[in-house]
Amino acid sequence: MSGYHSWVKFYLDEKNQRVNYLGYKYDLKGEDGSQNPNVVTLQMINNVINMQGKVIAQLFKFKGGFFVGPSPECEMAMATVAYYESVHGKIIDKRRISINSATYDLVLYRSTNPNGSRGDFIRSFFPIFLGMDDGEIPNTDEPVVVPIDEVTKNNGVVIIVASQPNPEGNDEGYEWVELQNTTNEAIDLSGWKLQDKLNRPEEINGTLQPQEVKRFTISRANPNSMQLGNSSGIISLLNSAGQEVAMVSYSRASSGEVIRFGS
Known part of the structure; x- marks a missing residue:
């Protein structure tokens, strides 16, 4: 069935x-x-x-x-x-x-x-x-x-600028995603989260200052936490209300490669 x-x-x-x-x-x-x-x-x-x-x-x-x-x-x-x-x-x-x-x-x-x-x-x-x-x-x-290109978006108040889905050696604790505040005001990230293509979450917090770029480590705290695939993936950013602020996709990531995303 x-x-x-x-x-x-x-x-x-x-x-x-x-x-x-x-x-x-x-x-x-x-x-x-x-x-x-x-x-x-x-x-x-x-x-x-x-x-x-x-x-x-x-x-x-x-x-x-x-x-x-x-x-x-x-x-x-x-x-x-x-x-x-x-x-x-x-x-x-x-x-x-x-x-x-x-x-x-x-x-x-x-x-x-x-x-x-x-x-x-x-x-x-x-x-x-x-x-x-x-x-x-x-x-x-x-x-x-x-088509996935029609539903990805990366032009809001916070954008996803880069990621390393496939770090050299052990992935756990070394995957990361970089976010940028595109506005002229500080943004409180309390209650915000990142998600992978299976909607597994990674809670984030802190404050993004105006135009600041900040790196967030993907913890892989448990099997249900966010994990970045090496072959391809989706990275989504949701605000505290559960609204999608940004979403990007990528193809195969080589070992140690940093992937940069356009707005």
Whole structure:
């Protein structure tokens, strides 16, 4: 099965900091606040990495979701029923159901054969929450792939000027990133952080004086801390509100090489 449609997968990824939770706003009907505790509807931004480990694009999925709480066996059983309904022509890709007074479309995508017909395997299975009463199907656009060059930015109040992802010898404690304050006012970095391409954080602090360039060591304090890859990577800078201030990408870094980034 493919697709980010399991609460267990989301829980484990968030626990291990492979998911960066960007905020909470439930607005299928333009309202804040949870309407149904049994399902999550979410948007996702995912870094697309090729076989060499290089980030080549960013994928944005407008809206998806998953049930919260059921066992994997329960979800597989629901998908199996929907699969056999699809095999016998009772449904195509969606099955309208009601569970505990909530209305859903259960979406089932089967594999595709070379001739274009539907195959014998379940490719993806997930719910679309339509509301506590019958309602219109919300907008669920296909994922949009954006080339990485179009989402990197390095022209704000603080920019990333240089980095050494692959120091000679031991990497631990010797990787670093240099930041520059481009303004004429001091900037307090309390609550700011750097992140790698897997959104693993490195907390930073201190003050950047006007036009100052300062170097920050990547500590690799634990496996979930920021680590700069040697083959390629992304470096992001977030302020205390969690807003992205700068993001740069790089390809393979030679041993001891200092990579400099333009604004």
